[in-house]
């Protein structure tokens with residue numbers, strides 16, 4: 001689905017607040033961390049997805065070219081046969097900090113949970129809720 005073209009959408013996305021402590025927000029993103037983090041979003045949203053960072057593989061599975069200016073994208077499968085577990089592609093060329101990764105994960109997970117919300121304010125309120133829930137998950141005693 002097309003993402004983040006409109007300036008209002010850009011701003012709402014940029015306003016998403018990561019629950020990460022300040023000193024972790026600018027740390028680089030590696031695939032291991034991203035996979036762990038993605039699992040937390042899948043847990044709080046109760047919506048499983050496959051995380052894909054190989055954009056060529058994503059393009060080949062979805063049958064659509066991955067646009068290089070997209071930070072992230074989800075693929076639900078064709079209308080006639082939705083995937084049981086959708087794909088979420090994260091472009092590590094653009095998502096370079098953990099704070100940006102949190103925003104991207106929250107944004108795309110929101111699309112999986114409430115696809116009809118589009119990019120309305122309510123959509124980003126849901127994305128923020130997911131971030132807050134991930135924050136509670138990671139600060140709760142083990």
Ligand SMILES: [Zn+2]
Nearest residue numbers: 002003004107
């Ligand atoms: Zn979006």
